[in-house]
Amino acid sequence: MAKLSYKMSYYALYVCFAVILVVLGMFFLVGYNNPVGDMNAPEHTETLIYLMYALFGVTVGLTVIAAIAQFGAALKDNPASAIKSLLGLVLLVVVLVVAWAMGDGTPMNIQGYDGSDNVPFWLKLTDMFLYSIYILFGATVLAIIFSSIKKKLS
Numbered sequence: 001m002a003k004l005s006y007k008m009s010y011y012a013l014y015v016c017f018a019v020i021l022v023v024l025g026m027f028f029l030v031g032y033n034n035p036v037g038d039m040n041a042p043e044h045t046e047t048l049i050y051l052m053y054a055l056f057g058v059t060v061g062l063t064v065i066a067a068i069a070q071f072g073a074a075l076k077d078n079p080a081s082a083i084k085s086l087l088g089l090v091l092l093v094v095v096l097v098v099a100w101a102m103g104d105g106t107p108m109n110i111q112g113y114d115g116s117d118n119v120p121f122w123l124k125l126t127d128m129f130l131y132s133i134y135i136l137f138g139a140t141v142l143a144i145i146f147s148s149i150k151k152k153l154s
Contacts, residue, residue, distance in 0.1 A: 030042065
């Protein structure tokens with residue numbers, strides 16, 4: 001069974017590589033659509049964006065499914081450690097809530113933009129993602145530093 005899952009993941013990886021290379025080739029090599037002065041974009045910009053959305057969605061979906069399966073297996077074997085493993089999820093939710101609270105929802109004055117995304121919800125969501133990236137990056141750097149110090153002292 002492990003051999004079958006290895007083969008499937010192996011082929012899925014190469015299919016993903018092929019799709020990515022085809023879309024990148026289309027993006028860079030096909031040309032531009034309706035160039036108007038300095039405002040032009042490659043013909044397949046939307047194709048590349050939709051591919052990134054799809055890859056992100058598949059990654060998040062598989063991560064959630066794998067986490068639930070791992071938690072279920074750990075809950076059968078050792079319920080106490082399974083419950084402790086939820087600490088990371090709880091900390092992530094706390095970071096996201098704090099980052100949301102730090103966000104500013106004041107609409108921006110953007111010249112030449114008449115879109116509908118300059119509203120408090122989307123502005124706070126963008127700030128939440130940025131602040132959570134900063135917080136998690138800082139936590140990663142601190143973890144690297146402290147783990148190397150702990151390794152040297154041991």
